[in-house]
Amino acid sequence: MTTARRSSDATRAAILEAARERFAADGYERATIRAIARDAGIDPSMVMRYYGNKEGLFAAASEIDLALPGLGALPxxxxxxxxxxxxxxxxxxxxxxxxxxxxxxxxxxxxxxxxxxxxxxxxxxxxxxxxxxxxxxxxxxxxxxxxxxxxxxxxxxxxxxxxxxxxxxxxxxxxxxxxxxxxxxxx
Amino acid sequence: MTTARRSSDATRAAILEAARERFAADGYERATIRAIARDAGIDPSMVMRYYGNKEGLFAAASEIDLALPGLGALPxxxxxxxxxxxxxxxxxxxxxxxxxxxxxxxxxxxxxxxxxxxxxxxxxxxxxxxxxxxxxxxxxxxxxxxxxxxxxxxxxxxxxxxxxxxxxxxxxxxxxxxxxxxxxxxx
DNA sequence: CCGATCGGTCAACGCTTGTTGGCCTACGCT
DNA sequence: AGCGTAGGCCAACAAGCGTTGACCGATCGG
Structure with a gap:
């Protein structure tokens, strides 16, 4: 057992979660890919494999649904x-x-x-x-x-x-x- | 005439103005000392001479007086x-x-x-x-x-x-x- | 007239960054 | 058993960063 292997999707998700936290805490420039990879427990190059580049990672990490409530019903x-x-x-x-x-x-x-x-x-x-x-x-x-x-x-x-x-x-x-x-x- | 010389204060002021613009336009990390120096028309090392380091430069550039009006008189x-x-x-x-x-x-x-x-x-x-x-x-x-x-x-x-x-x-x-x-x- | 001082440049340092490509190895399928 | 592939690591790259220290020429007071 050298390194535990995960499914591709699990790693993708781990990267995304780490990225969200680091972008939130540090902003774009100071949230380094290396730090995000470290948080997710993998090599920086994996981030590039899955998300292309830093911009792509941010685009994925900042997808959001405000989920505003329906307005019709309430007074x-x-x-x-x-x-x-x-x-x-x-x-x-x-x-x-x-x-x-x-x-x-x-x-x-x-x-x-x-x-x-x-x-x-x-x-x-x-x-x-x-x-x-x-x-x-x-x-x-x-x-x-x-x-x-x-x-x-x-x-x-x-x-x-x-x-x-x-x-x-x-x-x-x-x-x-x-x-x-x-x-x-x-x- | 190789390079026009200015008074120390004039250069200080030029640096400060360039720094304000760059900090405003780019934020802290992307506003590089090199770019600020280029804008001010001098060598990056002058910035260090006058303001110690980047933090010192920002501290000087962000000194501000909101100049809020006196409140007593007006209705x-x-x-x-x-x-x-x-x-x-x-x-x-x-x-x-x-x-x-x-x-x-x-x-x-x-x-x-x-x-x-x-x-x-x-x-x-x-x-x-x-x-x-x-x-x-x-x-x-x-x-x-x-x-x-x-x-x-x-x-x-x-x-x-x-x-x-x-x-x-x-x-x-x-x-x-x-x-x-x-x-x-x-x- | 000469030496100190002042405004300024130049070249380099150590480090970090995003990004790349090659290699390794465990797993699933047949 | 054997092979392809998916998941992952490693080492390196070029570029850019803040920062340093040595050096240079004009200017000015004595």
Whole structure:
């Protein structure tokens, strides 16, 4: 027994998990392929075999589904609270979003991915509830700015007061903001 | 005439300006000392002479004064709008803040600097206008989250709808949010 | 007029990075 | 039993990085 062998898929998954953690913790440049390979318990060259190059690895590692809840059923007045709550959940479940944010700030491809994710997944929600359809993109961007800003302060920069707030407090403060961005009349 | 000589201070300043631009455009790791030196028109070793090492250069390049306006004189009801307007100005005057944000997301020292800047300069403003003094840090963090979030969307990630909004639109949307975070009763 | 000082270059160092290609070996199939 | 193949390692590559120290010429005070 020199080295334990795994199925190809198991190794792929191990690499992906290690990559997600390292991208989230270190950002794109400082998350080295060598470190990721070490975390996954294999040789760096395996990463190249499975994902082509570093960009390809990041592309695979940053695939994400925000899984925003269906909006039709619930009362339109509570949509702000539901949305904020859901985003906090999503952000704390794993570190894919943190990684995406960290990379998106420095890396062109990361920024593009971020645009795509929020555009495609928050856009429809805004379209569904806002008064005039042509305002939907701007309203979605406003919501994104507040959600991303809180995530930035709380999970990335770790501003002390933002970290100390409870989830309920965050929801209580942010929900009315999001609600207004989505449904209020254009000021 | 082989090479034009400058005063020491002029070169220091040239380096600092080049460093600010590169840090803002590329983040900490990709902003290389060699590239900064090239921009400033000198040899990389001069950067070391003047600023010791890369960390020292960044520390010097990220010194910033938010220059928040005095809050005493103006009517307390307009403080949200004034604050948002001022931040947009400050953000667009030069790229120090963009650089600080870009670096703060990946770099420990950058995050610390960001915490210091916003804590020390936004904190007092919150303390001056919020109902209960012990809530000031949390309120300042909330304001920071919205301001930073908009800066992130507009100047770093460049989400299209956020870029397309006029300054007045941004102020109109964000001012009530900031106003509420600072002065409203704890929800 | 001469020597110190100042602004500046040059060449190299040790190291890390992404990436490549060859080789090895255990396993599954026939 | 024997062979192909899949999973994996190893060693090396070229390039780029931060950083160092020796050297050079202009300038300026005595």
């Amino acid at each position: 339109a007045r509570h949509i702000g609270a539901v949305l904020v709550h859901h985003f906090l959940d999503r952000w704390e479940r794993d570190d894919v979003l943190t990684g995406l944010l960290r990379v998106g700030v420095t890396n062109e491809a990361g920024a593009a991915r971020m645009q795509a994710v929020f555009g495609a997944q928050l856009g429809p929600v805004a379209l569904g509830v806002c008064p005039r359809p042509e305002e939907a993109p701007a309203r979605a961007a406003l919501v994104a700015s507040q959600i991303l800003g809180m995530a930035l302060a709380r999970y990335v920069l770790r501003l002390q007061p933002a970290v100390d707030m409870s989830r309920d407090e965050v929801v209580a403060w942010l929900a009315p903001t999001v609600q207004r961005y989505l449904t209020a009349e254009h000021p | 307390a009801r307009h403080i949200g709008a004034v604050l948002v307007h001022h931040f947009l100005d400050r953000w667009e005057r030069d790229d120090v803040l963009t650089g600080l944000l870009r670096v703060g997301v990946t770099n420990e020292a950058g995050a610390a600097r960001m915490q210091a800047v916003f804590g020390a300069q936004l904190g007092p403003v919150a303390l001056g206008v919020c109902p209960r003094p012990e809530e000031a840090p949390a309120r300042a963090a909330l304001v920071a989250s919205q301001i930073l979030g908009m800066a992130l969307a507009r100047y770093v990630l460049r989400l299209q709808p956020a870029v397309d909004m006029s300054r007045d639109e941004v102020v109109a949307w964000l001012a009530p949010t900031v106003q509420r975070y600072l002065t409203a009763e704890h929800p």
